[in-house]
Structures are given as structure tokens and as C-alpha cells.
Amino acid sequence: xxxxxxxxxRAALLEAPWDNTNFYLALLGFVAFLFTFLTIMPHxxxxxxxxxxxxxxxxxxxxxxxxxxxxxxxxxxPLYLLSIILILSGVLVxxxxxxxxxxxxxxxxxxxxxxxxxxxxxxxxx
Numbered sequence: 001x002x003x004x005x006x007x008x009x010r011a012a013l014l015e016a017p018w019d020n021t022n023f024y025l026a027l028l029g030f031v032a033f034l035f036t037f038l039t040i041m042p043h044x045x046x047x048x049x050x051x052x053x054x055x056x057x058x059x060x061x062x063x064x065x066x067x068x069x070x071x072x073x074x075x076x077x078p079l080y081l082l083s084i085i086l087i088l089s090g091v092l093v094x095x096x097x098x099x100x101x102x103x104x105x106x107x108x109x110x111x112x113x114x115x116x117x118x119x120x121x122x123x124x125x126x
Contacts, residue, residue, distance in 0.1 A: 055094055058087045 006013060017023050044053050062084050068074040 051094065055087075055091045059091055061087065 041053065044056075065076060065080070065084055069076070
């Protein structure tokens with residue numbers, strides 16, 4: 001993560017306040033969040049779908065808007081607020097449609113026994 005940031009944001013890093021403790025805390029928080037995100041995302045993709053993951057990434061803008069308004073006193077454009085409403089509406093429509101069209105069948109990840117059984121079926125006869 002840090003090596004990518006050093007390549008892409010070289011000029012910004014040279015101007016960064018390296019003597020400020022808050023800068024290190026923000027950098028540590030960013031690295032911790034990114035590590036957690038990249039650790040959890042494969043599990044989300046296995047148990048849910050890419051659509052759910054992408055809609056939830058869009059819904060993260062809602063949290064940034066809430067934090068921006070209450071913590072940093074940022075006032076947003078009406079178009080930004082409209083986009084948040086549209087994002088949340090899309091999440092709700094997707095959840096409603098997926099429950100409406102689901103067959104009730106639950107797909108579970110493959111177990112070790114399933115993998116062994118499929119490998120035995122694929123093995124060539126000797």
C-alpha cells in the first residue's frame with residue numbers, strides 16, 4: 001500500500017507534515033482500513049455477489065457525508081444529497097428484487113469432501 005502511494009503521490013508526500021503526530025495517525029488509520037477492506041472483500045464476494053459489494057461501496061459515500069457534516073461541518077451541494085438518495089434507493093430496490101426473485105435455494109461454498117470427490121471423478125484411469 002505504502003509503495004503504491006509513494007509512486008502515485010510522490011509530490012504530496014514530499015510536502016506532507018512528517019513532524020505532526022496526527023499525520024501518522026491518519027496514515028495508520030488508512031493502512032488499517034485498507035488492510036481490513038482487502039481482507040473482508042473476498043469473503044463478501046464468496047458469500048454474496050459483486051453487485052452487493054459494489055452497491056455497498058457506493059453506500060460508503062453516505063457515511064462520508066454523515067461524518068463530513070457532523071464532524072467537519074461540511075455543507076454539501078443539493079446534487080450530492082440527491083446522489084446519496086439515489087444510491088440508497090438503488091440498494092433498497094436491489095435487495096427487494098433479489099428477495100422477490102430468489103428461489104430459496106442456498107448455495108454453500110465447497111467443502112474439502114466436495115473437492116476430493118470432484119478430483120476423484122476427474123482423475124484419469126490407470
